[in-house]
Structure formats: structure tokens, C-alpha cells
Amino acid sequence: MSDSDSGTNPNRRDFIKIAGVASAAAGGAGLGMFGYAAGQDPASYLGWQNQEGASLIFERKHYEVDVPTYEKIGPTSRPDARVENIFDRRGSFMRQLRSGGEFEEPLKSYYEKHPEDLELDRLSAEEIIPKRMADEAEYGDRFFLSQAWSDAMGAVGPDPIDSPPEENDFPRDRRGTPIEPVKLKGPEMTARLIKKLAMQFGSTLVGITELNPDWVYAYPLRRRGFENPDEPLEVPEHWKYAIVVGTPMSWDPMYANPNYGTSNDAYSRSRIIATRLEAFIKALGYPARTHIPGNSYDLMVPPIAIDAGLGQQGRHGVLITPELGSNFRPAVVTTNIPMKTDRPIDIGVEDFCKHCKICAEVCPSGSITMEGKVEVRGYRRYAIDTAKCLNFWMSNLGNMGCRLCVSACPYTRKANWLHKSAVRITAADPTGLSDRALTGLQKSFYPGPDPEDYYIPSLGGDNASYREPPWWLRTEDFIDLG
Numbered sequence: 001m002s003d004s005d006s007g008t009n010p011n012r013r014d015f016i017k018i019a020g021v022a023s024a025a026a027g028g029a030g031l032g033m034f035g036y037a038a039g040q041d042p043a044s045y046l047g048w049q050n051q052e053g054a055s056l057i058f059e060r061k062h063y064e065v066d067v068p069t070y071e072k073i074g075p076t077s078r079p080d081a082r083v084e085n086i087f088d089r090r091g092s093f094m095r096q097l098r099s100g101g102e103f104e105e106p107l108k109s110y111y112e113k114h115p116e117d118l119e120l121d122r123l124s125a126e127e128i129i130p131k132r133m134a135d136e137a138e139y140g141d142r143f144f145l146s147q148a149w150s151d152a153m154g155a156v157g158p159d160p161i162d163s164p165p166e167e168n169d170f171p172r173d174r175r176g177t178p179i180e181p182v183k184l185k186g187p188e189m190t191a192r193l194i195k196k197l198a199m200q201f202g203s204t205l206v207g208i209t210e211l212n213p214d215w216v217y218a219y220p221l222r223r224r225g226f227e228n229p230d231e232p233l234e235v236p237e238h239w240k241y242a243i244v245v246g247t248p249m250s251w252d253p254m255y256a257n258p259n260y261g262t263s264n265d266a267y268s269r270s271r272i273i274a275t276r277l278e279a280f281i282k283a284l285g286y287p288a289r290t291h292i293p294g295n296s297y298d299l300m301v302p303p304i305a306i307d308a309g310l311g312q313q314g315r316h317g318v319l320i321t322p323e324l325g326s327n328f329r330p331a332v333v334t335t336n337i338p339m340k341t342d343r344p345i346d347i348g349v350e351d352f353c354k355h356c357k358i359c360a361e362v363c364p365s366g367s368i369t370m371e372g373k374v375e376v377r378g379y380r381r382y383a384i385d386t387a388k389c390l391n392f393w394m395s396n397l398g399n400m401g402c403r404l405c406v407s408a409c410p411y412t413r414k415a416n417w418l419h420k421s422a423v424r425i426t427a428a429d430p431t432g433l434s435d436r437a438l439t440g441l442q443k444s445f446y447p448g449p450d451p452e453d454y455y456i457p458s459l460g461g462d463n464a465s466y467r468e469p470p471w472w473l474r475t476e477d478f479i480d481l482g
Helices: 012-039 086-099 107-113 115-153 187-200 251-255 264-283 301-307 349-356 358-362 386-395 404-408 417-428 433-445
Strands: 205-210 241-247 288-291 329-335 374-376 379-381
Touching: 086 107, 086 115, 107 115, 115 187, 115 264, 187 205, 187 241, 187 264, 205 301, 241 264, 241 301, 251 404, 264 288, 264 329, 301 329, 349 433, 358 404, 358 433, 417 433
Parallel strands: none
Antiparallel strands: 205 241, 241 329, 288 329, 374 379
């Protein structure tokens, strides 16, 4: 009997597994040694590289001059927007042309000085526009998507909801006539189109799922178009699919929670993205409705994002994605436009959170449990004490809220190669050893203040932040505080 058969030494399969875990530990050590420096690279600010200047590739300093390069040759005057702004002038021209009389001032004097512009304006009104309208009737359909995209890009905030979903969600033209849905070529192509447009509208991640009715609130929030919020919410039939979009919070302030970070930056962007996506889907003739945390939604977002394949829910109750960790603020659009759906993913979050507990250790309020999962409405999950959580929110002197669990989560790292490698290691390791190793490295290399220090002074704390704020949020460096 060989040594490997007797159990004295590991067999080849076990040896490979052990070697893999050793490599994971070595990779984790590298993460601890080099992760901080790599995270400072602007290219790693996934989703918002431009905020860090990563998209600016031209060095302007070398080309600076003492005076502007335009040339002043005589007395100057300010432009008259009524006639020199082409859009304003054309509007006045069309109105006065339809009236049938002579041009009024200032158009009259302008055209006397610039007769060539009068001829061009007449050409536009009497020939170009009529021909365009005629050609649009024959050829305009091929530009349908580009017009829908352009119109949707102009939507920056959802309209007030004053009617139930069966009325509010369905598209109508300016006269109030229902818009017929266009004929689509198939769910797979539609899903591809919707995802591309979501990215065009500003989303960092996007996923699609069939909506599980369990995630819809039993009773609606106010100001969502329901006549009586005390009546049960019947899930509308056209809420068949859910599209999840979203963006990260600004990275450096996020690490300086609870005082310097904010959810407003990401949620406001996600609101615009969802609003644009709703407008685009309605332009195709299909119903759509945005759901945006914190008070403009009818459903629970994290489990829908899980169904849509964006990530898993952590001990802290927040969605953890492989690209952004916990730093993701989502919104949802419900619709019945036929789409191919995404599948859930498993990157090892369940096993990692079982051993990690960093978010619970750093939580000042104790709202994140150190214990195991419990039954909540028929599902097993980590229970969050929301009352304790909100009490700490209300005590904070900086930006309202906390978000410390997001900052401290080991998955919340900028998108450098070390972070990506660590995610792959923990997802592939069935032993759990890499989870413990990386958690230990997190605590060793990235320690934070004592949880009690996060409280305000009158509650026994020091107004501490998890990390130092970025230079541009240091009030004392820019404003004389006396």
C-alpha cells in the first residue's frame, strides 16, 4: 500500500487542493501588501473613472500660454440672442411669417443688415422643412430607435405618479392616445438592446429577471398612485420583468463613512438611469415603471438584483456584486416587454459572510447580527435591526446615514487586478481557508476605529470616520471656521 493510499500523505487531488489554498493565501498576502497602492490608480474607480481624471489623457500644462489664442481686433459688443442665436431667431421668424405681416423689431433691422440670413431662413421654412416632413413619412421608421434614445436621454427625473399602475405605467402620446407596442424580433435581441441602452443611460451594471411577487410590498408606499395605501397591493400583470440598474457611490467619500460619504450621489444617478430607461421602453409602446430607493418604489430591491444575476446578499443585508462589492446603489424598472432573463450567480458570498463578520464588528449600533440566519417571511437570511440602524443614522453629524458596513466589507474594493483575483480565489475555494485568510488580512492591513468612536461627542464618541476624507471634502482646508 502506498503512502498516499494509507492516508499518511495527501493524494494528488488533495495536494492540488492544498497548493491552491496556499496560493490563495500567498495571493492574499500580496493583496494586503499592494492592494492599497493599486486601489489609488484612477483606472480602478470602476464606473466613475472620469471623477478621478482617468479619462483625461492630454497633458495641458506643457501647452499653457499667457493669453487666449482668439484674436481681438477692435471694439467689442455682446451678442443679441434674439437674432444672433439661430434657434431663437428661427422661432421668431416662423411666428411672424405665419402672421402674414411685416417683420417686427429686432428681426426687421437684423434682416436689413443680413439679407443672406433672411434667404436662408426662408429656405428652411418654405422648402427644407416641408421636404423633410414628406421624407420622414417614407423613410423615418429606420431612425425610430435613435429618436427614442435621444428623447429618453432628455428624461432626468420621473414624473409625479398620480394614478395606479394600470394607468400610469402605459405609454400615451401628447394627445393622450395609447401608443401601440412595436413588433420586436425576439427576447434575446430585446434584452441585448435594453442592456446596451441602460449602459448608455449611465448604468454601471444591469441585469434582467422575471419579477418574483414575493418581493413586492403587500401594501404600497404613499405617493405611488394608489388611492388607498391601506388596501393590499395586487401585483399588476404587466410587472412581469424587472430590470435592475445602478451605479457606485463616489469611492473615496464612501470609504470615509459615516461622516463624509453619501448615498445621494449614486441614487440620484440611478434615478436618472431608470427614468431614461422607462422613457425608452414606453417609446417602444410597452408599459414601464421606475422603482427607486429610498421612498419611490413598490418592492424590495436586493433580492430582485440577486435574481437578476448581479450578486448575492451579505450579512449586512446589502447586495454584494463581484465588480463593486457592496458599493452599488440600484434602481428597478418593471415592464412586460419580452426579454431573455439572466441567471443568479454564486461567487462564494454565503460562505465568506459566515466566517467574516467584519461588518457586524464595525457596526456602531449593533444592528448587524453576529449570529446565523433566521427565518424572515419564509426565507432564511441575516436579520437586520433597522430601528437600531436608523437611530445611529439620526445621530450622525456628517451626511445623514452610516454606510460603514459598505465601507468595511472586504468585497468593497476598487476594480484592480488584486481585488478581482481575491474574488476569484474565494469563489473557487471549497475549503473556506481563503475566506479566513483574506478576512484576517483585512483586519490586519485595514483596521478601523473602535465602533464606539463613530458616535457624536455627546453620545460618547469622537465623530470618527472609517478612513480619512478625500482632500476636497476637508472643510477646514478651504473654509475659515473661525
